[in-house]
Amino acid sequence: xxxxxxPLAATLLTASLLAACGGKExxxxxxxxxxxxxxxxxxxxxxxxxxxxxxSTLETVGSLRADETVVMRPxxxxxxxxIHFEEGGKVVAGQPLFTLDGSMARAAxxxxxxxxxxxxxxxxxxxxxxxxxxxAGADYDxxxxxxxxxxxxxxxxxxxxxxxxLRAPFSGQIGLRSVAVGDxxxxxxxxxxxxxxxxxxxxxxxxxxxxxRLHEGQTVKASVDAFPGETFIGEVVAIxxxxxxxxxxxxxxxxLANPDGRLRPGQFAQLSLETSAEAAAPTLFIPEQxxxxxxxxxxxxxxxxxxxxxxxxxxxxxxPGLIEVTAGLKAGDxxxxxGQTKPMMGDGLPVAPIPAEGAAPQAxxxxxxxxxxxxxxxx
Numbered sequence: 001x002x003x004x005x006x007p008l009a010a011t012l013l014t015a016s017l018l019a020a021c022g023g024k025e026x027x028x029x030x031x032x033x034x035x036x037x038x039x040x041x042x043x044x045x046x047x048x049x050x051x052x053x054x055x056s057t058l059e060t061v062g063s064l065r066a067d068e069t070v071v072m073r074p075x076x077x078x079x080x081x082x083i084h085f086e087e088g089g090k091v092v093a094g095q096p097l098f099t100l101d102g103s104m105a106r107a108a109x110x111x112x113x114x115x116x117x118x119x120x121x122x123x124x125x126x127x128x129x130x131x132x133x134x135x136a137g138a139d140y141d142x143x144x145x146x147x148x149x150x151x152x153x154x155x156x157x158x159x160x161x162x163x164x165x166l167r168a169p170f171s172g173q174i175g176l177r178s179v180a181v182g183d184x185x186x187x188x189x190x191x192x193x194x195x196x197x198x199x200x201x202x203x204x205x206x207x208x209x210x211x212x213r214l215h216e217g218q219t220v221k222a223s224v225d226a227f228p229g230e231t232f233i234g235e236v237v238a239i240x241x242x243x244x245x246x247x248x249x250x251x252x253x254x255x256l257a258n259p260d261g262r263l264r265p266g267q268f269a270q271l272s273l274e275t276s277a278e279a280a281a282p283t284l285f286i287p288e289q290x291x292x293x294x295x296x297x298x299x300x301x302x303x304x305x306x307x308x309x310x311x312x313x314x315x316x317x318x319x320p321g322l323i324e325v326t327a328g329l330k331a332g333d334x335x336x337x338x339g340q341t342k343p344m345m346g347d348g349l350p351v352a353p354i355p356a357e358g359a360a361p362q363a364x365x366x367x368x369x370x371x372x373x374x375x376x377x378x379x
Contacts, residue, residue, distance in 0.1 A: 040352070041306065041350040041351050041352040042308075042339060042342065042344065042345070042349060042350070042351045042352065043339065043351070043352045043354055044301075044303075044308075044336045044338060044339035044340065044351045044352070044353060044354065045336070045337050045338035045339060045353075045354050045355070045356040046303055046334045046335065046336055046337060046353040046354065046355060046356060047286070047287050047290065047334070047335060047337050047355075047356050048332060048333070048334055048335075049284055049285075049286055049325070049329050049330070049331055049332065049333040049334070049335060050284070050285065050331060051283065051284055051285075051331050052283060052284075052285045052319075052322070057272055057273065057274060057275065058206065058210055058213065058214075058272070058273040058275055059270070059271070059272055059320075060204050060205070060206055060271050060273070061204065061268065061269065061270055061271060062202040062203055062204030062205075062222075062254075062268075062269050062271050063202065063203055063204075063266065063267070063268060063269070064200055064201070064202050064224070064256075064263055064264065064265055064266060064267040064268075064269055065200075065201045065202070065203060065265050065266075066172075066195035066196055066197060066200065066201070066265045067196045067197070067198070067199050067200060067201050067255070068170055068172065068195065068196040069193065069194070069195045069196075069265070070169055070170075070193070070194050070195075071190050071191075071192075071193050071194075072097060072098070072166055072190075072191045072192050072193070072194060073187075073188050073189060073190060073191060074098070074100065074163070074166060074185055074186075074187060074188070074189065074191065075163045075187060076100070076160060076163045076164065076187060077184070077185060077186045077187050078100035078101050078102075078164060078184065078185065079100060079101040079182065079183070079184045079185075080098060080099075080100060080101075080179055080180070080181050080182060080183050080184075080185060081099045081100055081101045081102075081181070082098070082099040082181065083097070083098060083177065083180075083181055084096045084097055084098070084099070085097055085174050086174075087174065087175070087176050087177055087192075088173070088174065088175070088176070089173070089174055090171075090172070090173050090174070091168045091171065091172065091173075091174050091194070092168065092171045093168055093169065093170050093171045094167055094168060095167060095168045096165050096166070096167050097166045097167060097168055097174070097191075097192070097194075098165070098166040098191060099164060099165050099166075100164040100165075100166075100185070101164070102161055102164045105157065105160050105161040105164055106161060108157045108160065109154070109157035109158060109160075109161055111157075112150065112153040112154040112156075112157040113154055115150045115153065116147075116150040116151060116153070116154050118150075119143070119146045119147040119149070119150040119151075120147060120150075122143050122146065122147075123143040123144060123146070123147045125143075126139060126140045126143040126144075127140065127143075166191070168194060169194075170194075170196055171196065172194050172195050172196035172197065173194070173195055173196070173197055173261070174192060174193075174194050175192055175193040175194065175195070176192070176193075177191060177192040178190060178191065178192065179191055179192075195265060197258055197261045197263070197264070197265075198257070198258045198259055198261060199234075199255045199256060199257055199258055200255070200256045200257075200258040200263045200265075201237075201253055201254065201255050201256070202220070202222060202234070202253070202254050202255075202256060202269050202271065203251065203252070203253050204251075204252055204253075204254070204269075204271055205244075205247070205249040205250060205251055205252070206249060206250055206252060207248065207249055207250075207317070207318055208243050208248050208249060208250055209316060209317035209318065210250075210317065211239075211243075211250055213275040214236065214239065214252065214273065214275070215236065215239075216235075216236050216237060216238065216239060217235055217236060218235060218236040218273055218274070218275075219233065219234075219235055219273070219274050220233070220234045220235060220236060220254040220256070220271055220272070220273055221233060221234075221271070221272045221273075221274075222234060222254075222256055222269045222270070222271050222272075223269065223270050224263065224267050224268065224269050224270075225267075225268065226262075226267065227262065232256045232257070232258070232263065233256070233257065234254045234255050234256035234257065235254060235255060236252055236253070236254050236273070237253055237254060237255045238252065238253045239251075239252050239253075240252065254271070283316070283324050283326075284324065284325045284326075284329060284330070284331060285319065285322040285323065285324055285325065286300065286322065286323060286325055286329070286335055286337075287321065287322060287323075287335075287337045287356070288318070288321060288322060288323045289337050289338065290335045290336060290337045290340070291313075291315070291323055292340065292341070297312055298312070298313055298314070298315055299311060299312045299313060299328075300313055300328075300329070300335045300336070300340075301335065301336040301340040301345065302329070302333050302334055302335050302336070303334045303335075303336065303351060303353050306350055306351065306352075306353075307348050307349060307350055307351065308336065308340070308345060308346065308347065308348065308349045308350075308351050309347060309348075310346075310347045311328050311329065311333075311335075312328055313325050313327060313328030313329055314326045314327035314328060334353065336351070336353075337356050338356060339351075
């Protein structure tokens with residue numbers, strides 16, 4: 001009996017299935033050469049380690065604060081008798097700001113002065129009698145002590161009377177008062193805020209590894225959103241000797257000239273510090289997303305002969321988006337910047353490098369030529 005002829009397409013499909021079934025595991029022609037199980041290499045994004053020169057300008061942000069700020073509070077309670085300033089105006093050092101009712105304090109001072117006069121007369125008589133040996137030495141000593149007590153009481157009454165007048169401790173600008181004439185205020189109550197706006201100060205932080213590039217007297221350029229396009233020049237006046245243990249940053253303070261008083265406390269400022277140019281050779285940097293950490297060990301995965309390799313490194317200072325590598329890598333090494341955190345990643349894993357966005361393209365090995373399928377003869 002003659003079997004029916006199969007169509008050409010069916011014949012080709014049958015041949016392909018037989019070839020697939022006859023292939024051996026690990027045979028390159030049968031798709032071997034990848035990771036165990038026949039999985040293709042893991043796609044990863046990579047970047048090339050390149051030497052870079054450190055920036056000579058350090059950019060950061062800060063907050064403006066007044067050079068001097070004080071909240072006026074009374075040391076004694078009483079009724080406000082007079083206010084000597086206009087809200088928002090300027091005052092000079094020593095100028096009276098508030099005067100409290102002093103009737104009781106003046107009466108106490110007058111009483112102390114009267115008692116002092118009596119003590120002086122008694123001491124004068126005792127002194128004469130003591131010279132003539134007509135008074136006991138102990139009685140004369142008591143008059144001396146009483147005179148000293150009355151003198152102290154007078155000084156105390158005078159000090160209490162002086163505290164009824166609140167004066168400006170420095171020249172500056174006065175704020176908005178929270179009391180009015182006739183109000184009875186208590187000890188320590190907030191009355192008004194006073195600030196000195198020229199010069200103005202700005203507080204900011206920098207990473208601890210930037211400290212070697214900073215020093216007192218260093219020039220600072222500041223800009224604020226309220227005055228776009230303008231630059232205010234100042235200098236670093238203080239560097240906190242203690243580094244913050246949480247943020248690993250150092251606190252600094254700079255002083256800016258503000259003769260027209262346009263800068264105000266609390267404003268946000270963008271700062272630029274000119275640092276000395278680096279005379280050393282360019283330093284190696286890697287993208288910060290390539291860095292991994294295991295406890296105190298820092299490492300990256302590099303690509304060597306198409307496989308991932310764990311490399312422990314030593315890091316230095318940070319730049320925006322970059323981190324310095326002082327040991328472990330060399331210029332031209334290729335590091336993985338994306339895909340290295342996947343669970344299957346490990347030393348020796350085959351990977352398929354893909355240049356990261358913005359990175360130089362990596363050279364690709366030529367693809368193996370696929371054998372041409374042998375033609376099937378039609379019957």
